[in-house]
Amino acid sequence: MDGFTFDTVPTIICEAGALKRIGTLAAERIGRRVLIVTDRGLASSAIVTDALKSLEAAGVAPFVFDAVTADPAASIVQAAADMAREARVEGIIGLGGGSSMDVAKLAALIAPGSQPLEALYGVDKAVGKRLPLMLVPTTAGTGSEVTPIAIVTTGHHQKMGVSSRLIIPDVALLDPVVTIGLPKAITAATGLDAMVHAIEAYTSISPRNNPLSRMLSETAIRLLASNLRRAVDHGEDVEARGAMLLGAMLAGQAFANSPVGAVHALAYPVGSRFGVPHGMSNAVVLLQVMRFNRSACAPGYAALAPFAFPHLAGLGQAEQVDGLIDGLAGLMRQTAIPSTLGEVGIVAADVNDLANDAMAQTRLLQNNPRNMTYNDARAIYRAAL
Template sequence: MPPFTFNTVGSIVFGDGAVSRIGELAAARGWSRVLLVTDPGLVRLRLIEPSIQALEAAGIAVTVYSDVQADPPESVVLAAAKAAADFAADAVIGLGGGSSLDVAKLAALLAKGQEKLKEIYGVGNAKGPRLPLMLVPTTAGTGSEVTPISIVTTGASEKMGVVSPILLPDIALLDPELTLGLPPAVTAATGIDAMVHAIEAHASASANNNPVSRALAKEALRLMGAALEQAVSDGSDRAARADMLLGSMLAGQAFANSPVAAVHALAYPVGGHFHIPHGLSNALVLPHVLRFNAETAGELYAEIAPIVFPEIAGLPAKQRGTAFADDLAELSKRCGLQPRLRDVGIPEDAIELLATDAMKQTRLLVNNPRPLALEDARAIYRAAW
């Protein structure tokens, strides 16, 4: 067996109502001044108030940074880090979707004042130290609460990642009740995003693709494959919400160690240029990337396809890989997601721009199980259009 490294968070707290323990968990670690990073929507819905009250009841002073936006730009990251420093925070809590968690990670790092954002993009450039960090997801999709990755929008549209074990939080606090209010479209998009994490982790060409990540990816697909449509159709189904949140976390642990590849590389320009939500961007290109990859990764896809779609288990391996891509496309449609790039307002003449920008995602493309050139990216976008 080839050598590998598997890193994850120090503590995972999971369960209905778990967020009520946020003050207890923070106080037990000696935190006294906390920056809470979140977004305006959660503030408007008053969803952060119970957490603030629990922290204050535990004797912890709290200040809130709530200007996080989807696909956060550098200015938001820097503002959050400044808020932590100005408050003399001794810990950071991120509460929200993937963008809030990503911003919280970098705020905890940059608040120390020892590193500059522009110098830590890429893999392994962020060294720390950072402030203590707790992440509390309110969507079941990104898995950011258990990954060493933070994605930032640089310039007008390009996305870059900071990837370092120092970004793994001290605590991931997962409460399925926080996801009960997610609208069907958000549930669907984030759910497909999480499934993509598991699929790409399982088939990753990374030298660190390992048996732990593959096992987690399979369990994530088992949970989410059975729960996604139910969570979309009945957002109050607590069992489905719990399975989606746990599955998303397991997929996050998988791809945190066996990184994602071309689906994400081609999704990033779609989101960056046209402000399409990340999960939907993944869904739009997913089946087309899988069909492209099937030439070299068909057996890998055939291995996991029946986990999500048991009815195709009897097909020959080569047919299972193709059926997997087709069935995932149909799953997205059944969940109400638009199937084509044109359906979300992307013009055909944007294909060249998207393909050119996708090729800049070398951090991700190196993990793809089949080498992908510019003309391949163009063909995939055309098929998705």
């Protein structure tokens, strides 16, 4: 076995109702003055209200930054960091979906003032210290609560990534109760996003692919595929919600150490140019990218297939690969997740721009099982229309 390094969060708390004791946890782990980073919708919800009550009861002074938006701009990260400095907080809590958690990560990193945000883009560019950090996901999708990655939007259409062990949080708090009430469409799209993380981590050709990531991907996709419809159709089911949250976290741990590939590379331009949510952006290119990749990673797809769809166990490799792709397509239909670019308003005239943007995602494309050219990207987008 080749040697490998596996990085993850020091403390993971997975417990229904855990948000109610966030105050005690914060006092013990991240400080007595904390900044909550969230969005305006959540800021007025019972979730944030309960968190504030718990913090105050534990003697922790909370400040709230609620300006996070989907695909947050660099200016939002800077504003959160500025507020953290002005309030002299000792730690940061990211509470929300992937965007809120990403902003919290980067604000914790730049608030001490050792580096500007623009110096961090890329892999392992961060130096110095960050503020203590706790992340609380309210969606079961990105896995950002356990990854060393944060994505921000710069300019009009460009997404930039920061990848550094320094932004792996100190505590990930998973409470399925906070995901109850999540709309069906968001539950479905974020769940599919997590499945993509598991699939791409499992088949990544990155030299960082490792046995732990593959094992986590197997468990993640089993939990996600078997609970997605239940979580969508029965949103009050705490058990299903918990399984989705755990599956998304495990997939996050997997791809944090075995990086994703072309699905994400082709999805990013869909999101940045057309405002399509990240999970949905992955969905509309997933099937066509898998068909493109199958000649290079059929054994990987076949090995993963029975974890997602147990009835595929014992079939031949080609049948398992077909079954995995068909099964994912079926899940997308059953949960009303768009599976084509046309369903999100993209037309043939957009393909060249999308392909140009996708080819700039070299950080991701280098991990894809099959080499992808500009013409390949164009062909995949056209097939996905």
